């Protein structure tokens with residue numbers, strides 16, 4: 001009998017995707033049987049498609065948690081992280097009985113926002129691991145946050161200097177994530193609550209590896225601050241990315257169109273599961289793409305002036321007509337030059353295709369890893385969560401991205417600037433340098449994931465412990 005482990009992602013595709021990849025790797029490469037606990041409350045169309053049993057390997061079983069009624073606890077105004085945390089808390093109420101029904105488990109692997117599981121697993125004597133799905137740099141920041149919270153009185157964004165995370169590159173206050181920009185809001189309290197509970201884990205898995213983030217990696221391993229605070233062992237096991245298959249007619253069309261384009265010639269524009277632009281910004285982006293005269297594929301979403309993550313909980317569900325919100329005549333004028341896919345596109349397949357030359361990305365961590373794993377340079381367009389920190393790292397430390405400049409006083413990136421960066425990344429000398437760097441990392445990514453590579457071995461060490469317990 002194989003060891004049996006349960007995996008529990010928090011709501012939102014950006015969390016479900018990497019936890020599902022971990023589940024698949026455990027089943028396919030490490031001889032573990034996995035029950036994947038699926039939070040069904042407010043599950044999006046795209047989430048339901050992703051977890052369709054036909055696409056999953058034998059040995060990986062999806063178990064739907066009963067939907068919770070959160071209608072009286074959230075409203076239209078509730079911010080994304082608060083909504084996500086309330087959803088998780090309510091959905092996890094039956095967790096104890098679900099786990100008991102599964103029989104003997106060697107471990108539960110949870111996402112950061114499911115820490116209610118620690119007490120339950122303690123009662124049931126199940127070791128609980130956290131899969132921290134963003135970067136190592138962001139883990140270093142998050143482990144430092146409780147200290148920052150204790151030592152600093154003002155808002156962090158009012159600090160006179162960048163935040164010096166021990167041993168790491170200082171974080172500019174402009175890059176701080178939305179959730180810590182105002183310490184009075186619920187989102188801040190939820191974030192702090194969950195990171196405060198990180199030390200309760202038996203271990204922390206990370207979706208990254210040393211070659212990508214050498215400085216933060218060293219800091220977490222060796223800096224006296226991280227030696228002193230209670231911190232479980234960290235296991236870098238990345239980059240784990242999803243592998244798409246063409247499932248819809250639109251996916252097939254997209255690939256057929258890519259097949260006809262020259263290599264490295266197409267820009268893919270995708271803003272993650274939640275990303276949306278304001279109406280003014282979307283107009284500038286469309287004009288900028290058209291003026292660049294480069295080939296493109298755009299995943300298009302209805303603009304929102306209220307939120308930069310308007311589709312986070314409804315991804316794949318906002319069936320829309322791009323004609324109604326793109327500049328008049330855009331689709332006709334760019335016919336043959338570009339493809340516009342409404343709502344959701346086969347991102348990983350597009351990035352893997354040899355015709356794709358660059359990625360205009362919101363710098364979500366999964367998108368970042370997908371781009372690097374396929375050796376694709378980026379135009380960094382951060383929108384929400386910790387994406388500004390990711391973007392700065394990609395531009396200034398990793399050297400695989402360019403960040404367009406926002407027009408002073410206007411709050412938007414102008415069409416001329418978009419034209420400039422798109423040409424630069426696809427055709428310019430700087431673009432070539434970024435592509436070379438991305439390709440070096442691609443090779444290193446393959447190496448670390450293969451048998452004998454550091455990420456493979458990190459995960460293998462833990463699964464061997466589970467197997468030993470199971471005997």
Ligand code: UDP
Nearest residue numbers: 014272273274299344345347364365366367
């Ligand atoms: N994604 C996709 N098609 C889309 C938009 C997103 O397949 O049109 C996938 C993308 O490949 C990535 C995930 O959704 O795996 C987005 O995760 P990320 O961490 O980049 O951003 P988030 O959605 O959490 O903001």
